[in-house]
Amino acid sequence: MYDYTRETCLVAQTTTQESLASLITVEELKEDEFEATEDKGKLVFSKRSEIPPSCKDDRLITENGPVQTLEHIIHNFNDYYPFFEARGIFDWEQRTTTARELVNDQTSDDELLEIIINLLHGLDDGHVTLSASNGFEFSPASLEGTIDGILQDGFTNQSEISDFNSYISAQLQRMFEIKKSYFDDDSFKMAGGENQDTFQWATIGNGVIGYIEVLSMGGISDTSEEDDLSASEDLMDRILTDLAHTEALIINVMINGGGDLAVADAIANRFSQEKVTVTSYQATGYDYSNSPEVSQRIEREMEPTERVSFARPVATIAGPNTYSAAEHFLLSMRALNHPVCFIGEKSNGILSAVLDKKLPNNDVRLGLSNMITFDHTGQMFEAVGIPVDIEATTFELVDSNSQRNVAMDAAITALGFGYMVDQSEPAHDCSLTDARLRFETTAPQ
Incomplete structure (x- = not known):
């Protein structure tokens, strides 16, 4: 099996038909291609008349060298990365020229790494x-707007706590205390994951709202x-059974690093009323x-x-710390009736998805983004992020005087219970009717 570009190629793996058959499940066999699944993901294998020209013996990369490594990275981005413009990178060709001028057979590993980091900056x-x-x-992901970036800036701009880890612990503990103040007594529960806290749930307003x-x-x-x-399916059964009596639900994924798309689906399909196309790629x-x-x-x-x-109304909370599979959860919720x-x-x-090279x-x-994802209306949100109905800050620094969570207040108000947070006016930007039509007409092009 080859890992190749138009200009570079190396042997990625040596396998047999028997070994391959143990890893994938063939779903449909056609004359020139076949479809298979691997770990619940769909793969399409197309027939080729010959191996790629870059994989011929006279061009195949067989040695680990700085020049070969740089060239393979550059050509992988040239061939498989479709988001330069979306990410605001308009000087890629000049970057590659500069990098090539700095690399030769004597370039050390540390020097090469610094050159690659600058290339992707x-x-x-x-x-x-x-x-x-x-x-x-x-x-090369920016820290701007992320939890790490906000906490680093906050630590730098204060002098009360000298240890960064202690500062983080204090911030997160106060944020948790504020969030928990919304919950009904003895309703808060946690489960899942190594620390048994991946899923958290509670009720708000004497059992009116589920969280x-x-x-x-x-x-x-x-x-x-x-x-x-x-x-995750067993946990969702347990959680929704606990919250079955509530009139509305808040689902908070504002701090979610992503993970398995199947887990995201196992959450979203609890709100599905009919078969729909949620995304395409x-x-x-x-x-x-x-x-x-x-x-x-x-x-x-x-x-x-x-x-x-x-089947009752739902408000989701998400933001710049909502990543990957958690974003796919949002796309699914957008598509549901x-x-x-x-x-x-x-x-x-x-x-x-990450293309591993x-x-x-x-x-x-090397990992790079290669899959273009579309929502149910055919729109793409790579780089720009998935929009919201009602804007509210999702992560901000707190102190001993902080009492409220802005996003929680906005969600409670949007669901029609503003009196719980001293917000008597309804959220006019969120009608909670026909979400599919609303996003087909308002999502950015």
Whole structure:
């Protein structure tokens, strides 16, 4: 198996038909291609008349060298990364020229790493990564608006606490205290994940509003990743049973790093009333004649679950710390014929799956965004983030005088219970009617 671009190629893996068959499940076999699934993901294998020209013996990369590594990285971005313009990178060609001038056969590993980091500077894509087996990982993603960035700025601009970790602990503890003050006595529960806190739920206003917070779409099971889906489904049964008497629901994913798309679906389908297309996706590349090549667009559908569900109004809270699979959860909720209001700030905008690429150094991997994701109306939100109905700050520094959570207040008000937070006026930006039509007419182009 080859990992190749139009100009570079190396052997990624040696396998047999028997080994491959144990990893994937063939779903449909055609004359020139076949469709298969791997770990619940859909794969399309197309027949080729010959191996790529860059993989011929005279061009195949067989040695780990700085020049070969740089070239393979550059050409992977040239061929498989479709988001330069969306990410505001308009000087990629000049960047590659500068990098090539700095690299030769004598370039050290540390020097090469610095050159690659400069090459990717400003890309602001959390799904672009360089990682090594020793635990090293680099991403050009910006910290602006993120929890890490806000906490670092807050620590720098204060003098009361000298230790950064102590400052973080104090901030997070106060934020938790404020959030918990909204909950009915003895209603708060947690479960899932290593610390048994990935799913959190409670009631608000003497059982009128249900509250669910999901911190990750992965790591739900305490035994193995393979059990994450079943663990999340069991947890959603338990949570929605506890909240069955509530009149409305808040789902908070404003701090969610993503994870498994199947887990996100296991949450969203609890609000599905009919079979709908929630998203579609395709990948880009080049064929052997150097012409741009786009894969067929694959649609993702969601059907109502036969497990415990919820049919009353919902408000979601999300923002710049909502990533990846958590953003796919938002796209699914946008597509459902369910009364949903979206509160907070635009999500982070890293919806693409990570395309994992081998480098000449076997200990180092390159990850980059390659999949273009569309919502149910055909719009793309990579880099720009998924918009909301009602804007509200989702993460801000607190002190001993802080008493309210702005996003929580906005969600409670949008659901029609503003009296609970001294907000008597209804949220005029969120009608909670026909969410599909609302987003078809108002989402940015």
